[in-house]
Structures are given as structure tokens and as C-alpha cells.
Amino acid sequence: MTERTAVLCPDPVRLTNRSDERKQAARAFLGPDPLFPGTRGRTYPGIIDAYHGETGLEMDELTVAALNTAWHELMTRTQPDEYRDGRLYDKKQPLVLRKLAADSLFQRLHAPVPEVAGVLVDPAEVLVCPYSSTVLLEEAIATIARPGGVLVCPEGYYKSASVHIAKYGLRMVSSAATADRAFKIDPVELARTLELHAAQGNLCGVMLTLPGNPVVADYTVAELTEIGRVLVAAAVPIICDMSFDLLVDDHLPIAAITVPTADGPVRLYDRVLSITGNSKAYNAFGPNKIGAACSGDSAWLDEIRARLAVSFQRETTHLARATIEHISPDQLAHNRSRLRAQVDTAWELLAAVNLRLGAELLHPLGSRQGMFVTVEFDAELLTAAGVHTSPELEDLLLTMAGIDSVALGRTGSHRLGVRLNAAAPRYGAGQEDRALELLHQLFDRLECLIERLRGGMTYGDALSERHIPAIAS
Numbered sequence: 001m002t003e004r005t006a007v008l009c010p011d012p013v014r015l016t017n018r019s020d021e022r023k024q025a026a027r028a029f030l031g032p033d034p035l036f037p038g039t040r041g042r043t044y045p046g047i048i049d050a051y052h053g054e055t056g057l058e059m060d061e062l063t064v065a066a067l068n069t070a071w072h073e074l075m076t077r078t079q080p081d082e083y084r085d086g087r088l089y090d091k092k093q094p095l096v097l098r099k100l101a102a103d104s105l106f107q108r109l110h111a112p113v114p115e116v117a118g119v120l121v122d123p124a125e126v127l128v129c130p131y132s133s134t135v136l137l138e139e140a141i142a143t144i145a146r147p148g149g150v151l152v153c154p155e156g157y158y159k160s161a162s163v164h165i166a167k168y169g170l171r172m173v174s175s176a177a178t179a180d181r182a183f184k185i186d187p188v189e190l191a192r193t194l195e196l197h198a199a200q201g202n203l204c205g206v207m208l209t210l211p212g213n214p215v216v217a218d219y220t221v222a223e224l225t226e227i228g229r230v231l232v233a234a235a236v237p238i239i240c241d242m243s244f245d246l247l248v249d250d251h252l253p254i255a256a257i258t259v260p261t262a263d264g265p266v267r268l269y270d271r272v273l274s275i276t277g278n279s280k281a282y283n284a285f286g287p288n289k290i291g292a293a294c295s296g297d298s299a300w301l302d303e304i305r306a307r308l309a310v311s312f313q314r315e316t317t318h319l320a321r322a323t324i325e326h327i328s329p330d331q332l333a334h335n336r337s338r339l340r341a342q343v344d345t346a347w348e349l350l351a352a353v354n355l356r357l358g359a360e361l362l363h364p365l366g367s368r369q370g371m372f373v374t375v376e377f378d379a380e381l382l383t384a385a386g387v388h389t390s391p392e393l394e395d396l397l398l399t400m401a402g403i404d405s406v407a408l409g410r411t412g413s414h415r416l417g418v419r420l421n422a423a424a425p426r427y428g429a430g431q432e433d434r435a436l437e438l439l440h441q442l443f444d445r446l447e448c449l450i451e452r453l454r455g456g457m458t459y460g461d462a463l464s465e466r467h468i469p470a471i472a473s
Contacts, residue, residue: 012162012166012172012410012412013162013163013166015162015391015409015410016159016160016162016163016410017163018391018471018472019391019394019407019410022391022395022471023398023404026395026398026399026468027047027398029399029466029467029468030047030399030402030466030468033045033046034046034047034402036400036401036402036445037445037448038441038444038445038447038448039444039447039448039451042444042448044402044441044444044445046402046427047398047402047403047404047427048402048403048404048425048426048427048438048441048442048445049404049421049425049426049427049428050403050404050405050420050421050422050425050442051404051405051406051421052421052426052429053213053280053371053421054421054423054424054426054429054432055247055280055283055335055339055371055423055424056342056423056424056426056432056435057283057335057338057339057423058283059283059323059327060327060328060331060334062326062327062328062331063282063283063322063323063326063327063331065326066322066323066325066326067288067319067322067323067326069322070318070319070321070322071319073318074315074318074319079314079318080318082096083314083317083318084314089314089317091311091312091313091314092305092308092311092312093127093128093305094128094312094317095123096317096321097128097290097292097312097317097320097321098123098124098126098127098128098292099123100321100324100325101123101126101128101290101292101294102121102122102123102125102126102294103121104324105246105276105277105278105292105324106121106126106253106274106276106292106294107246108245108246108251108252108253108256109121109253109255109256109269109274109294112251112252112253112256113221113250113252115221116221116252116256116257116258117258118256119255119256119267119269119296121294125294125295125296125298125301126292126293126294127292127293127294127301127304127305127308128290128291128292128293128312129290129291129292129308129310130289130290130291130310130311130312130313130316130320131286131287131289131290131291131316132277132279132289132291133241133243133275133276133277133279133290133291133292133293134164134291135291135308135310136275136291136292136293136304136308137164137239137241137275137291138164138167138168139304139307139308140239140273140275140293140300140304141164141165141167141168141170141207141239142168142307143237143300143303143304143307144204144205144236144237145168145169145170145204146169146204147169148169148171148202149169149170149171149202149203149204150170150171150172150173150197150200150202150203150204151165151170151171151172151173151204151205151206151207152173152174152175152190152193152194152197152203152205152206152207153172153173153174153175153206153207153208153209153412154174154175154177154185154186154190154208154209154412155174155175155176155177155183155411155412155413156177156183156209156212156213156214156215156411156412156413157172157174157207157209157213157241157411157412158209158213158241158411159213159214159406159410159411159419160410161207161209161241162410165207170204172412173193173197174193174412174413175189175190175192175193175194176189177189177215177413181363181364181365181366181376182217182218182365182366183212183215183217183365183366183374184217184219184223185208185217185227187223187226187227187229187230190206190227190230191230191233191234194206194230194234194236198234198236203234203236204236204237205236205237205238205239206231206234206236206237206238206239207238207239207240207241208238208239208240208241208254208272209240209241210240210241210242210251210253210254211242211244211245211247211248211251211369211370212244212366212370213241213243213244213370213372214372214374214406214408214411214419215365215366215372215374215419216244216248216366216367216369216370216372217366217367218367218369219252221252221257224252224254224257225257225259225260227254228254228257228259228266228268229259229261231259231268231271231272232259232261232266232268232271237271237273237300238268238271238272238273239272239273239275240253240254240255240272240273240274240275241275241276242274242275242276243275243276243277243279243280244280244370244371245276245281246280246281246282246332246336247280247281247335247336247339247369247370247371248336248369248370249336249340249369251369253274254268254272255268255269255272255274255294255295256268256269267296269295269296270295270296270297271297272295273293273294273295273297273300273301273304274293274294274295275291275292275293276291276292276293277289277290277291277292278290278292278320278323278324281332281335282323282324282327283323283335284320284323284324287315287316287319288316288319288320288322288323289320290316290320339370339371339423340368340369342371342422342423342424342435342436342439343368343369343370343371343372343373343422343423344368345422345436345439346373346420346422346439346443347364347368347373349439349440349443350362350364350373350375350443352443353443353446353447353450356447357447357450357451357454359378360378361377361378361381361450362375362376362377362378362446362450363375363376363377363378363417364376365415365417371421371422371423371424372419372420372421372422372423373419373420373422374408374417374418374419374420375417375418375420376408376415376416376417377393377416377417379416381450381453381454382416382453384453384458385453385457385458385459386458386459386460387416387459389407389409389416390407390408390409390410390413390414390415390416390417390418391407391409391471392459392471393407393416393417393418394406394407394418395471396449396459396462397418397446397449399462399463399466399468400449400452400462400465400466401445401446401448401449402445403420403442403445403446405418405419405420406418406419406420420442422439423435425438425439425442426438
């Protein structure tokens with residue numbers, strides 16, 4: 001077997017920052033009203049934002065009504081007594097939100113599948129924070145960081161994770177995913193990477209992204225248990241970003257797994273800090289948003305709680321509560337169906353491009369779950385065009401097709417591919433209502449670009465055509 005151990009990202013923060021800076025520079029060269037070609041003589045105005053993570057979903061009527069009522073109560077100062085009485089209200093860790101997180105945000109830990117007993121999350125094992133789960137992620141990282149330390153993140157992590165990790169002096173190291181298009185965590189590669197850094201004395205912990213972002217992979221109980229064996233053997237803290245959990249059908253949280261060992265069963269819940277929020281599945285925004293974390297490791301929770309200096313305003317608690325309490329299971333299922341339909345369409349459009357071009361030049365990775373389509377491009381096609389890295393591919397799509405994407409290099413991967421928001425491509429913030437139309441347009445632009453590459457156009461030619469300088473090496 002070919003060894004793919006420890007895909008090292010020498011400076012992932014620089015890679016992330018350079019991507020953002022390059023996009024700003026490229027947009028400046030393109031000007032305010034750029035035009036981009038499609039197939040059969042079509043021309044399209046503007047840049048399609050397939051980069052950001054908005055779902056394009058809307059709140060259901062019951063939740064909107066509850067939220068409007070909550071806003072009215074805040075404006076007229078008629079909110080419940082528990083918010084006004086200092087004896088009843090915990091400004092740091094409101095009990096009402098910890099209960100809601102345990103029952104709603106972590107609902108899939110309770111009884112995920114028939115063969116897994118799961119975990120009934122106790123509100124006492126939950127931490128919450130206002131506005132964003134990123135706050136909890138950073139504070140959790142701070143509790144395990146040390147100078148020169150390494151955090152192992154399997155290939156395919158969140159595009160800006162490196163920035164949050166580097167704040168505390170940690171270096172990210174990525175273990176390779178399976179080499180096939182399933183793009184799953186490879187337990188053998190994960191074990192090798194963990195053993196390597198344990199031997200070097202710099203291993204601080206593991207950070208998982210499940211379900212995936214950018215790629216959602218379908219795992220069996222046996223596969224998660226095998227990954228769990230590796231994690232238990234490593235005996236290091238494990239952080240799991242599970243913020244896309246309720247956007248995916250039948251996701252099995254890894255923290256719900258119990259791993260059999262020679263010393264007896266080990267609940268991963270007692271080793272894993274699971275982090276999520278209400279921004280995705282519940283469509284929360286601004287002051288309605290909260291983050292939440294749970295674990296059976298009470299000592300670790302105490303360390304994180306001690307670092308959480310940010311407090312809840314009573315207004316935030318009231319608005320977040322209205323957002324979470326009133327959305328129904330049927331509405332959550334409806335939201336997942338809408339996302340699945342959009343992603344299915346993207347896969348069909350991709351297959352149609354390959355069919356018309358007479359070759360499989362675009363390879364979708366992972367499953368059809370979630371909100372993104374992650375596409376690996378044909379290596380021979382890109383090599384001939386002088387594209388050797390995913391940042392260069394990301395730049396080519398932006399400058400020549402007007403498609404703003406996420407290079408897989410930002411997610412710890414060496415594959416020549418990009419992440420595309422299939423759920424809500426848009427021209428700008430708040431313009432997600434044309435998502436289906438723009439999805440069709442996106443793949444037409446992409447097909448035109450590939451036709452030009454097959455016709456002999458190189459990356460350098462493309463930049464010269466647009467009068468844009470090359471990316472600094």
C-alpha cells in the first residue's frame with residue numbers, strides 16, 4: 001500500500017490568508033461589472049458566490065411568529081420574570097439554553113441507530129455561548145494547546161480552522177483520507193499520524209469535522225468504531241465540529257459510539273467534546289445564534305467554562321430560545337429534503353458536463369448529503385493547463401469563470417479540487433432566492449472553462465487574457 005501518512009500543511013494560516021487576499025486582488029482587476037463566458041455563446045454577468053456557507057433555507061412560519069413575538073416582548077420589556085429576576089437567571093450559562101441544547105442541538109446522540117444505545121445528554125454536561133460555536137472551539141483549543149504542539153485534523157476540515165488553531169500556537173497536521181472518492185477518515189493513516197507525533201512529543205489532540213465540511217461521508221457503525229479504537233488508543237483530547245449534524249439525514253455522531261477494548265468498553269462521549277450551534281439547521285442569525293458543546297469529561301468542561309468570559313444578555317437568551325423551541329421535526333426534515341434536492345441537481349449537472357465532454361473530468365467526492373458539492377478535477381487536464389495546486393485552480397475558476405469557491409488546500413487536502421456551495425449559490429449576501437438558476441449557470445460556466453482548457457488554453461494564458469498577475473509563490 002502506498003504510504004500517505006501525515007499530509008503536512010507547513011503554514012495553513014498563510015495559505016488561508018493568501019487565498020482571501022488573492023480573491024480581493026483578483027476582484028479588483030476584474031472590475032465592478034465583469035462578464036464570463038458560458039457554452040454556446042452565452043455570456044453571464046457577475047461573480048457567483050459558491051464560497052460561503054449559507055444554506056439559503058428560510059424559517060418556517062411558526063418560528064418566525066415566535067421570533068417576532070420575542071422581539072416585541074424585548075422592545076416592550078415584557079419578557080418573562082426569569083429574565084428580570086437575578087436569582088433565576090444565570091448570565092454565564094442559562095439553564096434554559098443548556099436544556100434546549102441537550103434535547104435539540106444534541107438530539108442525535110440520544111438514540112442514533114438501533115444498534116447503538118447512544119447517550120442521553122445531561123444539561124449539566126452542556127456549555128453554551130452567545131452568537132457562535134467558534135468561541136467554544138477556540139476556548140477548547142486553548143485548554144489543550146502548548147508551544148510547539150500539534151493538533152491532528154483528518155483531511156477535509158473547515159476552510160478557516162487553521163486560523164482559530166494558530167491563535168494558541170498550535171500547528172495543524174492532516175492525516176490523509178481514503179484515496180477513493182468516498183473521502184472517509186482512514187483509521188490506518190490517522191493512527192500512523194497520531195503515533196508519529198506522540199513519539200515526537202508534540203501531540204496535543206485531535207480535531208474531527210463530522211459530518212464533514214467540505215465533504216460529507218457515510219460511515220457505518222463498524223467504521224466509526226474502528227476510528228474510535230484509534231482515538232481511544234491515542235489517549236488525547238478530541239474535539240468534534242458537528243455543526244452540520246442536523247443538515248444530514250441519519251447522521252451518527254461519533255460521540256454516541258462505545259468502543260470495546262481489552263480493558264472494557266469506552267464511551268467516546270467521555271473522550272470527545274462535541275461542538276455545534278443553531279445557525280445552520282435552525283436558520284438562526286445575528287443575536288439569535290448560540291454555540292453549544294457537550295462531553296462526559298466534566299474536568300475538561302470545567303476548564304473551558306472557566307475560560308468563557310463572554311456572558312449572555314437576557315435578550316440573546318430570549319431570541320435563541322424562540323428560534324430553537326418552535327421549529328418542528330417535520331420542518332427540520334423538510335430543510336434536509338430541500339438541501340438534498342439541490343445537491344442531487346448539482347451531481348446531475350456535473351454528470352451531464354462529463355457526458356457532453358466525453359470524459360470523466362469532474363469527480364464528485366463523498367455522499368450527496370449536506371449542502372456542498374466537492375469536485376476533484378482531472379489531474380492530466382490541469383497539468384496540461386499549468387495548474388498544479390488547488391489554490392491555482394480556485395484562482396482559475398474565479399478569474400475565468402466568475403466562480404468563487406474554496407480550494408481543497410484550505411481543508412488539509414492535496415487533491416486538485418474545490419468546494420462549491422450547491423445549496424445557495426448567489427451573487428451576494430441575501431440573494432439566495434435564485435439558487436437553482438445560478439446552480440445551472442455555474443456548471444455552464446464550468447463546462448465552458450473546461451472546453452477552453454481542452455482546446456489548449458493554459459492558466460497563464462487565462463491570467464494574461466484578463467490582465468491579472470500570477471499568484472505570488
